[in-house]
Amino acid sequence: MSQTTDKPATVxxxxxxxxxxxxxxxxxxxxxxxxxxxxxxxxxxxxxxxSDSAEDILAAARQRVVERRHG
Known part of the structure; x- marks a missing residue:
């Protein structure tokens, strides 16, 4: 009889x-x-x-949210 475990076989x-x-x-x-x-x-x-900075990436993401809400 096999026993099951919560641990994944490959992690x-x-x-x-x-x-x-x-x-x-x-x-x-x-x-x-x-x-x-x-x-x-x-x-x-x-x-x-x-070459984008973290600030550039965040600003672009915020702009997409604005466009999605108003577009």
Whole structure:
């Protein structure tokens, strides 16, 4: 008879981890955590750069909200 667990089978770094993911991540050795971060940052989306500042990005987002409300 199999036993279920709340811990995910494979856990990856996340900006919004669940409690189960946090628990599973904490059980990984540090070198495995580092390896998983490195794998995550090798993805193409992590290699896109912009010359916009954080303020530029925020101003553009606010402008889109205004346009959506009045457009």
């Amino acid at each position: 990856a770094p996340s900006a919004t981890p669940s409690e189960a993911e946090l628990s599973a991540w904490a059980t990984l050795p540090r070198d495995e955590q580092v390896r998983r971060y490195q794998k995550l940052f090798q993805q193409p989306d992590c290699n896109r750069f912009t």
